[in-house]
Amino acid sequence: MxxxxxxxxxxxxxxxxxxxxxxxxxxxxxxxxxxxxxxxxxxxxxxxxxSYVNDPDPFREVKLESNDIALAMYGDLSRKVDESDDPFITALKLAIAGNIIDFAVNDSCDLDGTIDRVLRSELAVDHSLQLKQALERANRVLYIGDNAGEIVFDKLFIGQIAHPGLVYSVRGGPAINDATMEDADYTGMTSVARVISSGHASPTTDLSRSGEEFQRYFREADLIISKGQGNLEGLIGIPDRRIFFLLMAKCNVISEYLGIETGSFVVINPSLQSKKQ
Incomplete structure (x- = not known):
């Protein structure tokens, strides 16, 4: 707010x-x-x-700035992935680090520091092996995007996954600083994945308001990858073992819900977490 x-x-x-x-x-x-x-x-x-400022996309400039910052880093990040001992894990962690790009809330964010920290840190909840195994089994994958700028980090991870059946979704219209089809085109996401609209201009995933195409891909997916807190809040109440959440816990509400410290990085499938408890 x-x-x-x-x-x-x-x-x-x-x-x-x-x-x-x-x-x-x-x-x-x-x-x-x-x-x-x-x-x-x-x-x-x-x-x-x-309604007060008469601007249909009040955060458009913020999104463009976020995209440009991330695109300027893309070459160096790609080399980090290629030169790492485990390119899958490195690309996955970088995708999570991209979740810090949230200039709509923060005037600045320590992106470089976050990248260094996530590459050196253990994930607070780590279902990355299960995610990799699920990717190998899945024929159809739905990857639900979050913020502009962050979409570039998703592009890096998706390029590493190289899954022929992966579909990436963006918001159905301007929703704070979340990625839309314009951002997918601008960042080149459309060159590595089929991109669809959620059909709803909201910073979350609300299946009751989503478009028919998105609902069909959600229903038919063998695996669903959900990025960020907004999507977590929209989907966490759905008992669905197909969903893996990738995010950085940015607030106390989310960190307490997940049982982790604020600022932690997670790859979590709640159905796996409940089995351990």
Whole structure:
């Protein structure tokens, strides 16, 4: 929510309108926070913000900046993968590190530091072996994307996977700084995977609101890879052993839910986690 406050301060609209937006924002938070997920709440707030600034994609410049930063690193990251002892794990960890690119919330993020840390760290929950085995068995893979910029790191991992049946999904329209079809084209994701739209402009995966094409791919997939906290919040309540979540735990709510420290990196399939407990 802080991201909208920061952008509102810079918006070229009268002070009275800014005050009305703030009042409406607090109303949404007070009335809906306990009834809907954080990503759904963010969707409602984005619609509210658009109505005040008359901009259908208020984070477009942020997304372009994120993509450009990640693309500038792509060559060096590819070499890290190629020269590593385990290219699969290295590419997987880099994909998770890309989850830190979230300029909509933070004015800056320590991307280089996060990359170094994830490559040196053990995963707090590590189902990477099971993920690799599932990839080898699967005929159809659905990879659900998250942020712009992060999509470049996904591209690196998907290139390493080289799975002929993999489909990558983006948001159905502008949703904060999440990747859309425009970002997939811009970053070259369309050159390494078939890309589809979720059919819904929200920073999460809500199957009840997703488009028919996305629902079909979700239903028919042998394996589902879900990136980021927003998708986790939308899918975690679905008891589905096909889903692997790849993310960095960025807040206390998620870290406490997963039983890990904030800032930790995870590859988790909840059905495997429950078997261990």
């Amino acid at each position: 802080r991201s909208y406050g920061n952008r509102l301060e810079k918006a070229d609209i009268p002070f009275a309108q800014k005050e009305r937006f703030t009042h409406s924002l607090l109303t949404i938070l007070n009335e809906k926070w306990n009834d809907i997920s954080a990503p759904e709440c963010a969707h409602d707030i984005q619609d509210l913000y658009r």
